[in-house]
Amino acid sequence: MANPIEQQPRHYGFLLTPNFPLMSYASAVEPLRAANLLTGRTLYTWRHVAATGRTIRASNGVDIVADSRIGDAIELDALFVCAGGNPALFREPPTLAWLRSLARDGVMVAGMSGGSYILARAGLLDGHRCTIHWEHIPALEEEFPRLEIRRTLFEIDRGRVTCAGGIASLDMMLALIERDHGPDLAAEISEWFLRTQPRLGSGSQRMTLRERHGVSNGKLLKALALMERRLEEPMPCAAIATDAGVSPRQLERLFADHLHTTPQAHYLAIRLDRAQSLLRQTPMAVAEIAVACGFVSTSHFSRAYRRRFARSPREDRHGAQSAG
Template sequence: MSDKTQRPLRVGFLLVPGFALMSYASAIEPLRAANALAGRTLYRWRHLALQGSGVTASNGVRIEADVTASEAGRLDMIVVCAGGNPQSFQHAPTLAFLRKAARHGVRLGGVSAGPFLLAQAGLLDGYRCTVHWEHIPAFTETFPFLRLSHSLFEIDRDRFTCAGGIAALDMMHALIRLDHGSALAAAVSDWFLQTDVRRGEAAQRLSLTDRFGVHHPKLIETMAYMERNIEAPLSRAKLAQIAGMSLRQLERLYRNELRTTILRHYARLRLEQARRLLRQTSLSIGEIAVATGFASASTFTRHYRRQFGLPPRHERVQFSGGSPPSRDEGET
């Protein structure tokens, strides 16, 4: 791809309403920098809308699209930029557009919630992929057989997916390196003051130490086990066994370091997971209760209301912009 007679790669940025502006900017700006630093046009891009001409990001910024997806013309690469509640995306023409592009050998990628749309179109089957950690619970419930990682980004043949945010800078570094060599990729990263280019397999989230301000290795170990066992919660006795200490010692550790109890911390993790599933999937209240380790929908509802101040159904309706139901349903 380093031959100077090589024509520019044609890139389409498919902007889905509510897309994450940070992810979009982190994906498109490296292409501009690559052109500037190379002294020639390596990449040309167009903004594609599902319909109409303007697309509004999650923060209210509106970007005017060049064309609709159906008018995009020939492209070499498409980057799907999405955010918000991708599981509710229902636009068959867009999924058909992406499938047609795949049949024509177009490289397809997604940032932030963009991989959700590729998965809905059936275009990630057999590929390694990733998605923003906030969307992982909904993604795994909706597409349980896909090869999902928790990495910053994945590049697998003609598919590339990214968790979003500034991780798109790292992914574009890798793509530019594949297209035009490591020297240009390094120059682009230097342009954006990116002194530490992360590999795709790097973790998406801060460590437990950074997130919670804890340092005790036994405490960190049990917290990690909790995060990996949401659907089938471990007992306090099992957690103490894992930590190699008595239950009384472990409870004292949680009280002193986190100002809470084992059960309260575990419940909060499970309820935060439930909140993500409520907002990002169409799973029933009962299904979400099971997915987060509650014995029944009524038990789940009681704990949810106590934690967040409203029942699960109200949470779902309010997040989708509707009016709360007139009464609490049976939450089943």
């Protein structure tokens, strides 16, 4: 690694899409500012790029004025695509073509939060490890089943970098700064932002089942894990009980005591939540979603969906598309 004093600044771009998540963006750009400030040198420069127009509005209403638009002749070592909302709806051919052109020219391309979806649609994640915010994983898996999708905080694989977003963007950027300028500077920046426990890219995005549900019973946790793994082909609750090492009656009692519901109701709820995610973020037909979430018929799926969400699958899809 060259001495930072001898290195030329690295030029980063941030392609922000409408309703981009401000947390993901700020967590990525602030470490660059800190690197310059703490060393007293311009190690990084950055600029904002818009697909259209000159102003990009974040999901919380904050506006960022773009320095450039896609296709402009700008010097870049890396481009970070930051997207939120429903990235599956992003289908702008000029942007996708520009991303492919940058990658061909050797520019590192990165996706943050939903930005990984846009890279996938541009064909830039084929043959690379990648990650994305857990909310978008089901849709990405359905549309791009051959991708090597990890449920990690971030992935750095050759010229592709992907990140789950949120504060994981800080972890990702610190890893890149460490690669450029060594662990001492990365540690100093980490302390600057009160990040006292470094997180590896391989870390999990979500809480464990124990943390998420606030339970510690091992047999119940095993049952919950089985349910989350078997959504397309649901297991009978009696089989889940057997695998968890309890009787069906004991399983009922565990769910009642710890989660205040029944195994059947909990299993149905997580399948319907998955269905809602696919409905809002993929073009899959309602019948295909029903099958993917373990329902024997579209009519059964629609009735259960309406009971849980107070609207039909088609109404929900129409509302999500209108909002997007």
